[in-house]
Amino acid sequence: RVRLYKWEVKYEFKSPDCYKKLVITINGRTPGPSIVAQQGDTIVVELKNSLLTENVAIHWHGIRQIGTPWMDGTEGVTQCPILPGETFVYRFVVDRPGTYLYHAHYGMQREAGLYGSIRVGLPDGETEPFSYDYDRSIILNDWYHNSTYEQAAGLSSIPFVWVGEPQSILIHGRGRFNCNTPGIEAGLCNATSPECVPYALTVVPGKTYRLRIGSLTALSALSFEIEGHNMTVVETDGHYVEPFVVKNLFIYSGETYSVLIKADQDPSRNYWASAKVVSRNSTTPNGLAIFNYYPNHPRRNPPTPPPVGPRWDDVGPRLSQSLAIKAHHGYIHPPPQTSDRVIVMLNTQNRVNGNVRWSVNNVSFNLPHTPYLIAYKHNLLHAFEQTPPPDGYDYANYDIFSVAKNVNATTSNGVYRLRFNTTVDIILQNANTMNPNNSETHPWHLHGHDFWVVGHGTGKFDKFNDPKKYNLVDPIMKNTVAVHPYGWTALRFRADNPGVWAFHCHIESHFYMGMGVVFEEGVERVGKLPTSIMGCGDSKGYHRP
Numbered sequence: 001r002v003r004l005y006k007w008e009v010k011y012e013f014k015s016p017d018c019y020k021k022l023v024i025t026i027n028g029r030t031p032g033p034s035i036v037a038q039q040g041d042t043i044v045v046e047l048k049n050s051l052l053t054e055n056v057a058i059h060w061h062g063i064r065q066i067g068t069p070w071m072d073g074t075e076g077v078t079q080c081p082i083l084p085g086e087t088f089v090y091r092f093v094v095d096r097p098g099t100y101l102y103h104a105h106y107g108m109q110r111e112a113g114l115y116g117s118i119r120v121g122l123p124d125g126e127t128e129p130f131s132y133d134y135d136r137s138i139i140l141n142d143w144y145h146n147s148t149y150e151q152a153a154g155l156s157s158i159p160f161v162w163v164g165e166p167q168s169i170l171i172h173g174r175g176r177f178n179c180n181t182p183g184i185e186a187g188l189c190n191a192t193s194p195e196c197v198p199y200a201l202t203v204v205p206g207k208t209y210r211l212r213i214g215s216l217t218a219l220s221a222l223s224f225e226i227e228g229h230n231m232t233v234v235e236t237d238g239h240y241v242e243p244f245v246v247k248n249l250f251i252y253s254g255e256t257y258s259v260l261i262k263a264d265q266d267p268s269r270n271y272w273a274s275a276k277v278v279s280r281n282s283t284t285p286n287g288l289a290i291f292n293y294y295p296n297h298p299r300r301n302p303p304t305p306p307p308v309g310p311r312w313d314d315v316g317p318r319l320s321q322s323l324a325i326k327a328h329h330g331y332i333h334p335p336p337q338t339s340d341r342v343i344v345m346l347n348t349q350n351r352v353n354g355n356v357r358w359s360v361n362n363v364s365f366n367l368p369h370t371p372y373l374i375a376y377k378h379n380l381l382h383a384f385e386q387t388p389p390p391d392g393y394d395y396a397n398y399d400i401f402s403v404a405k406n407v408n409a410t411t412s413n414g415v416y417r418l419r420f421n422t423t424v425d426i427i428l429q430n431a432n433t434m435n436p437n438n439s440e441t442h443p444w445h446l447h448g449h450d451f452w453v454v455g456h457g458t459g460k461f462d463k464f465n466d467p468k469k470y471n472l473v474d475p476i477m478k479n480t481v482a483v484h485p486y487g488w489t490a491l492r493f494r495a496d497n498p499g500v501w502a503f504h505c506h507i508e509s510h511f512y513m514g515m516g517v518v519f520e521e522g523v524e525r526v527g528k529l530p531t532s533i534m535g536c537g538d539s540k541g542y543h544r545p
């Protein structure tokens with residue numbers, strides 16, 4: 001079955017947290033319309049770019065694009081940007097059930113509000129390994145009042161201007177900035193705007209809800225909880241989880257989770273849903289929504305103060321949650337027991353030519369102007385650096401616990417070429433930033449694949465001993481996973497999807513500052529590319545329809 005969506009993307013003034021600013025909408029909305037489909041459906045999105053002076057591209061986050069690598073929507077990797085006035089048609093199959101996302105993948109445009117959710121249901125007659133009465137989706141996001149351009153300009157200037165902490169946390173597109181904050185220009189902030197009425201999740205007493213939660217924060221790691229209610233985690237990134245119960249769910253940008261919540265508390269009142277920033281000593285107030293027991297009024301505030309949430313600097317519970325996630329025992333896809341190649345990726349913050357950048361093995365990534373996929377298929381190999389980045393770092397001499405200058409760091413857009421149909425291990429190694437006693441959380445997202453999360457650990461990854469502790473029995477598969485402060489995360493995947501795929505930190509500013517790599521595998525097996533993805537860089541001569 002084909003599901004056709006016609007979207008118009010444009011700028012509009014909106015006040016999602018009561019503060020009026022320019023946001024990017026789809027058909028007048030942010031978050032944009034949800035894509036709701038069944039496994040095996042073909043999604044067709046006719047996207048009209050009405051931004052007047054700005055390009056766009058949309059990535060279907062978690063959809064592997066098997067056989068359609070040119071539809072991944074990653075500007076500079078799989079396609080040229082869509083120009084103002086153009087209509088681009090995305091066409092791809094949603095081949096697995098689960099909870100996914102979509103969002104802009106061009107510059108830092110995602111943070112202007114261009115995002116939404118994708119829900120893929122099972123074919124008729126098939127059932128999930130858990131039951132519930134109602135299915136709901138929410139997206140968590142953080143929100144800045146300045147524009148993505150101000151942010152990007154600051155990040156690439158000398159001296160460096162950091163984006164800072166977001167002004168608000170949005171729960172399904174709604175937050176609440178304090179309009180009495182000193183320095184706010186009169187008329188810009190309206191506490192009674194209907195656009196910033198807190199999101200209400202209305203529940204019928206006694207019923208069980210499957211709540212699909214996605215995070216598309218620019219920066220923040222979040223802890224989400226519903227006052228007085230436990231949540232049972234049952235799915236993540238499209239894979240069933242061996243159920244486990246949490247009071248609060250840690251969720252990183254680019255991840256999705258399904259949790260089951262039973263509306264089994266005192267039904268005469270409402271409860272708070274709260275999203276708190278963790279991992280950074282943030283000034284951002286918690287995002288709040290209302291868990292509304294029918295028939296109480298959805299705007300009636302709960303009688304109790306909102307939950308305070310976990311301490312921001314306590315890594316322990318976050319690591320524990322990462323370790324608790326296992327594949328559902330009825331749905332285990334065991335990973336290959338050995339790998340063909342191991343790439344250790346040291347994540348560092350360092351200076352390159354005076355700019356503050358992020359690097360992997362001392363290489364800070366920048367996107368080429370000719371998308372890799374087109375460059376490979378049309379022999380435009382001069383369009384990017386042909387030397388691949390290194391498979392490791394100076395293990396013996398690098399102290400991950402201290403500030404390092406990384407004087408040899410460079411920028412490059414070279415590609416990791418993976419032998420087709422091989423098994424690849426990636427070890428993400430975290431380290432100290434340029435600030436003493438500081439290491440951050442980075443959620444890494446892989447395009448075109450799911451990977452098995454075979455291990456998490458603290459400190460420096462030990463090549464000889466840590467692999468012996470890998471979970472090769474029931475590891476979860478995901479498309480996004482966190483590397484915790486001063487820790488490491490080990491992934492395994494099959495390089496079996498012909499194409500060119502980005503792998504990057506999902507923090508918007510960090511990818512912009514170079515925290516990413518690109519993989520190529522089996523590109524010779526990719527068929528003829530549609531001309532609609534071409535027209536930029538050295539693919540200028542190719543005709544667009």
Ligand SMILES: O=C1O[C@H]([C@@H](O)CO)C(O)=C1O
Nearest residue numbers: 162349433434435440510513
């Ligand atoms: O990339 C970053 O830069 C700042 C800080 O390290 C320098 O101001 C920060 O917190 C980041 O995550």
